[in-house]
Amino acid sequence: MNKTLIVLKHEFLQKVRSRAFIIMTLIGPLLMGAIVVVPAYFASTNTGDIRHLAIIDSTGRLAQSMKASVNDTATNVFARVASALQSKVLLDIVSPGPNAMDSLGRLVEAKVLTGYMTIPANAITDSASTAQIKLHNPSDFTAVSYLKDSYRNAVRDAKLTSRGIDPNVVSNVESGVHVETMKLEAGTEKKDSGSTGVIMAFITAFILYMTMILYGTIIMNSVIEEKSSRVIELIASSVRPFQLLVGKVLGVAGAGLIQIGVWAIMLVLLTTLGLTAASAMLGQDVLPSISPFLFLYMILFFILGFLIYATLYAAIGSTAESASDVQQVSMPVVMLLVVPFVLLQGVIQSPSSTKSVVLSLVPFFSPILMLARIFTETPPWWQIVLAVALMIGTFFGCLWLAARIYRVGILMYGKKFKLSEIAKWVRYT
């Protein structure tokens, strides 16, 4: 068997069989899911309670319509969420009086009452007037939203009525105005809110950034381990450094792809389930439509970016004997990953500008920036092909460079090396 394949197989099996790998592969999505699910769960248990609110209405005209609208799921989006989460709001109207506030205040302190609202007498006539909401927990977003929303509607309706306009007329006029954004490409039109592309661009950029750093570090540590345990000298007398490097990068990359593949499948399932539930809850379709082509692009750019960065990290590893020695040397590579992340927002906002086009063609940035452009618009095909070609070329360039650093680095012991010294190794015959 070819020695590169022996190294590849060994590195791949070493990774895939390790307990840490298996646990992380299975638990990773659960952790990611937990980040989404746990806060939602807490939010739902909070709102699952019955909220008991009171209003002291000094105008005497607003409280009734507020009470009517507060649980009206047709006009109040919060009421819709609340009814989906099976939480309830009870609203009491308290007539204003000298002791009304004190007694309500005591009830709130005793947590019998969630909170209460005071509406000033000039609420309808004076636009500078301010209503107050007092709660034992002012961060109770749901309770505050209920009160604010229904107060705003009630004041608006009252103002309209006082000017002789029927509020229903206004509601009728406001409704029935619909705007839809469509993605127009290659003669087909697709319903697309635009935000899906932006969100996907950010999510994939983040995943790429994380996994490249994660797996880059794994490869780097595997190189460092061979060096610090001194087993490398024996390996180097059996395999050419180039074969060792390629086998290592591809072996660990294979393990990484399997892990990320498993994560991706689980993540897609989880979000589909979550968003389907959310769609049902909110009564509108929030499921993004992502074409399968985008997934193919993701995989392609991911693999190429992965190979480029993994190779660079392997070269860095060969210059050090312990993980703490590599900080200075790994800085340039980390910068190459951080820069496109910083530029991401600008590129998403104007994906076709000359600046965006040029930046997305830089091979070290392409995995994040070209992919972001693909998600937000469809760049000309030649730009995608050019980016892929440049990345493939860069991979081989990095491989050549890394191999030259690697074959010298693995045999150098005893000190930390500066970048200038490492640059000299490249010129060694």
Add this chain to the structure above:
Amino acid sequence: MPTPVLSLENVTKTYGRQRAVNAVSFDVQPGSIFGLLGPNGAGKTSTIRMITGITMPDSGTIRLFGETQHEDHQNQIGYMPEERGLYRKLTVRAQLEYLGSLKGMESRALASAIDYWLGRFEIKSWEKKKTSDLSKGMQQKVQFILTLLHDPALLVLDEPLSGLDPVNAELINEVLLELRDKGKTIILSTHRMEQVEQLCDEIAMMNEGKIVLAGKVLELKARSGRTLVAMRFAGDASFLKTYGESGVKILEHTPNEMLLEVGPSEKPGDLLKHVAEYLEIEKWELVKPPIKELFLEAIAKQPQVVATLQA
């Protein structure tokens, strides 16, 4: 005369500004134990790395088994580096399997070779243990097995005894002699001259990147023309220290033994008569100079060109 197993011709290697190996040439005959000697930093390890194919010479040629050096030769060389180590997290067997397969071994031959050597070194019951759980002596055995596993025609051992406990050192010496008798060729690099006296048929001595002396051990000794006396005695021999001016030099000195060099103007017989007046002599033997002396002599002659002795 048989084709040399290894032949270096004008091999030079430079690191940065330092010329680690400078126009080195020597041959190693099949079935012999060849000693590459010299102090630390003489260029031994640099030379060995080129022989084992880890690095390439800047100039000069290396021939192995009568052919110009190529990649597949690595499979025929067993190498025990001075900087040695094992994968800490791999089991003994997994370690041997991976490194054996990197030497081009087929899995069935590999399995039986592993079984043989684990049995021979009596560590079969440890094959499932991780390296990090092994004692140092055990790790040394595993390291030595890695050198022998693929039945190499040429063994290259860099400072094989450094860090070894006496039991393992004895075991290695024993196995080396056995392999030599089976026709394997062995290159030993060391700065410890006693081991060379014990094992080597032929030597090359390096200093500052150059070969300063090379040839068969016996011939080099015969050539030296120096008169040395090994003496065992009882009594106070301190008077000999001032005796030096008349042509007697103390080379080695322990409480009851001395190695003396007798100058050309002095006769060993006269010296014995004189010394016997002061000391009780238990042994008085004319000996060939030890390799260490030859080495010091050769270095003293630098930078004159030292003729390479070829049989």
